[in-house]
Amino acid sequence: METLFRFFAQFQPLSTDAQEAIREICSVVHLKKNEELQPIGHTCRTIYFVKKGIARIYYYKDDIDITESFSFENSIIARVESLFTTKPSRKAIQIIEDTELIAINATQLFKLYDIHPSIERLFRKIFEKGYVETVNRMESLQFHTAEERYSALLHEAPDLLRRVPLKYIASYLGITQVSLSRIRATLK
Amino acid sequence: METLFRFFAQFQPLSTDAQEAIREICSVVHLKKNEELQPIGHTCRTIYFVKKGIARIYYYKDDIDITESFSFENSIIARVESLFTTKPSRKAIQIIEDTELIAINATQLFKLYDIHPSIERLFRKIFEKGYVETVNRMESLQFHTAEERYSALLHEAPDLLRRVPLKYIASYLGITQVSLSRIRATLK
DNA sequence: TCGATTATTTAACAAATGTAAAAGGAATCC
């Protein structure tokens, strides 16, 4: 749990009271490779912190599995389009490596916002950062070539390439696996 | 200015005090078609509310003009990747139709967060909504075909098609203008 | 209103990516 609070401290200092309040709505979850953390059709009411391992958000488009995002150690994972709208999500969360997560009950968390403004501020900043990352990712999808996107990934997140099967990475980059293989072949 | 507070009220009720505090850091801006609201290389420290007209955020990739997003009446426009990181933006804001904007000084706004938690909450919710919209847009760019993206736009925002030149819409959809013309021809 | 400029479409060809199927490798499970 200390990892979580070290992560929080990067964004916003918290009083002991506030920390204690958060601790009470958290639980530790262990999951193994390929297990499903949250299913499709379920409304997201939990924010997860990945302490160890990797998870991904994915959905189906015409029966094809599309990876929307990956989350590694020391990051937050949540299906925000469901969390912030309270609508069921068309997306699921799946575990890619044996993973240890801390589950934060979002319903209770949002109630804590009224009691501890520092907690509201903390999560505001966490999601502002997520927003910025999404805007940058959108830019990359909107007008970089597939090869540029792959090269950027190789440069910015080599760990991802090592630990995540290529079949998931292809759809994350917005291309097919065959196309990704071709790009990898030309870059050798 | 009342339009702005009606817009805010959809997200979060504000006390008269809080409203007054916001009013003091706002100013009205009138701009004509093709004028530049904020230049490339400038750090975004202003959040704009579009009262009337249309603006767009754009940038250059290899000398080609790319539209990242449009903002219509009754919406917020800001280059969040700069606003939330205080880094200079590679993007600019340009006016597409004669426009009336309300400029909110973000530096002062963020100070108000300490005094009026309701204002922090208001903007938290506004940007949460923007975050969700960006996630949905990313999904559309990641795995819908260009034709699907155009059809969706035609259905969801016909006004955009009527009021915005196609050359801007093409890059917004992540394709060239020639490609957009072809798609339009096949859909006739 | 005319001429000039800007926006949009069309054409022809090149390049990138998708699809389907097969082959080769790697990992996994009794």
Next chain:
DNA sequence: GGATTCCTTTTACATTTGTTAAATAATCGA
């Protein structure tokens, strides 16, 4: 350790999209 399954690459061909240039169409300013 061998069979099985899953992952990745390769091939061949179809389709989509990009590029460049030219032709139309629409808009704007004097």
